[in-house]
């Protein structure tokens with residue numbers, strides 16, 4: 001019988017041979033100078049770039065890579081060398097996959113998989129991964145003997161919130177077994193060829209580059225990062241061949257255990273390559289081997305409840321009941337009450353249930369009362385905003401919006417399974433008691449579908465409270481508080497990154513406002529948000545405080561010891577990598593451009609979001625470039641050291657429209673300018689630097705009259 005080494009070397013050599021052949025064929029077909037790139041990434045061929053520092057840009061560049069690849073496969077029967085052969089296989093697979101994209105085509109259009117995963121998607125995964133919302137990453141490849149069994153495992157991962165990538169025949173098997181697939185469902189088909197495993201390997205590798213600040217070429221640092229910080233594992237189904245085994249060795253080199261469902265006897269390597277022939281045990285063994293802990297969500301409802309269902313979209317035709325505030329009264333409100341007035345776990349529905357002929361259209365006031373000795377009214381909106389997520393976690397419920405502007409749909413499927421409004425109340429109750437138990441002692445939930453009563457709650461309670469909260473938020477400035485907060489949640493990916501969260505500057509991920517940080521600190525005093533007493537003002541213009549510097553230096557273990565709150569040029573705040581937007585200077589316009597993650601087009605800087613984003617991250621300060629939240633754009637503190645929002649000269653249209661109202665208000669208050677957003681250029685007007693300048697000149701944009709920005 002062949003040894004493990006024989007298999008790995010056999011596979012690695014086979015892939016090397018295929019790669020060499022594919023490269024020389026491509027050189028002949030397209031020419032050595034023809035461009036080669038994966039779509040929407042700033043990291044070239046990521047495995048090659050991260051491991052060697054080589055930036056592959058043309059088909060011809062690959063010839064040298066093939067040489068490196070072959071040199072990795074030295075035939076010595078040592079496990080370390082075998083892992084190198086595994087890495088060589090990963091490099092070969094990457095080259096073969098990259099060549100599918102030559103020249104600029106999309107080979108995955110009709111493939112049933114998505115192929116290469118663009119940078120912005122990886123950035124968007126940052127927060128759910130650090131919060132444990134996505135507790136781990138499963139790579140499921142091959143073809144199972146029994147489709148139902150592999151589908152059950154995938155569904156199990158989905159219920160646990162894992163992000164699962166599928167490669168090979170399992171894609172069709174999962175589809176046939178009605179597994180809900182797509183990024184929104186956290187089950188992502190990559191491609192049918194085994195080389196498509198590249199597309200998950202490069203996700204792990206780019207995480208190291210984006211969040212970990214790993215220097216390209218630092219192979220040791222790269223492998224340490226993926227092993228310690230990327231919680232991934234591989235499940236291989238069906239018969240193994242030497243190429244799969246060699247690819248598995250690549251996974252093991254990255255620190256990902258490989259679990260196979262066939263009996264491989266003494267080919268097993270404890271902790272790294274493991275046989276589990278009992279399908280019932282594959283998921284549990286995999287999680288255990290990678291030390292992934294899943295927070296159990298035990299709610300007694302008749303349909304699935306998991307964060308993986310958050311992105312689910314329910315079409316009108318599949319809808320049993322709809323609650324849409326555009327046509328009926330509705331609100332979602334969390335209020336704090338004296339504990340004595342509350343009866344814990346009381347769930348009430350007032351008015352009709354959703355029974356009847358679809359589409360049932362009802363009013364809905366979701367009225368949640370909480371009480372506890374440590375409860376503060378500032379936590380009400382923090383809890384209230386979570387309702388959106390919790391209801392979305394229900395399989396068969398879609399929720400968009402918040403407060404008195406929302407749309408909720410309940411699917412016919414969920415209705416048929418028995419889901420009713422009362423269950424929504426159960427979910428809200430249980431999640432509040434689960435997440436906010438240190439401040440909430442008692443909670444009762446009332447769902448009102450009776451239109452007159454819903455309207456009354458909306459008008460007499462909800463609207464006045466929303467208004468009062470908004471006024472409080474608007475009045476809350478950095479000057480009006482005496483405490484800021486650190487956030488080090490992202491340190492599990494970006495070990496030397498720390499956000500400083502202030503009332504006028506939320507965390508760059510957009511998910512952590514000052515109130516959130518304050519609440520988290522109350523809930524978990526030793527958690528990721530620590531208070532910073534606002535003391536020792538050093539520079540008012542740029543926002544430098546001795547206490548902030550000290551806190552950041554401590555939180556980053558000395559990696560960053562001076563940070564400004566309000567400047568993008570002088571010691572700007574660092575970025576982990578998951579920022580919603582990035583701003584970068586446009587010197588010729590004396591301004592800055594701001595680009596959001598969703599925008600994939602080009603910008604006046606000549607760079608895409610992904611390319612701009614690659615300039616900063618991993619907790620490093622890069623003067624002139626800074627990641628930030630969407631909401632920060634209209635803040636009076638946005639680049640205030642450089643003159644404030646008047647510096648913004650270009651944004652993608654969608655972003656501009658989204659922030660226009662608040663931005664206009666800020667510009668009016670700061671400079672007396674009306675409709676400032678109209679002076680800002682966007683891609684529908686121009687992306688070419690000169691044309692942008694012409695537009696700004698025509699509009700009399702204020703940045704042109706300001707000092708140079710360099």
Ligand code: SF4
Nearest residue numbers: 487490499507509512
């Ligand atoms: Fe990460 Fe900063 Fe958001 Fe905290 S505030 S989760 S550190 S990006």
Ligand code: NI
Nearest residue numbers: 300345426430
């Ligand atoms: Ni209950």
Ligand code: CU1
Nearest residue numbers: 126490576578
């Ligand atoms: Cu982050």
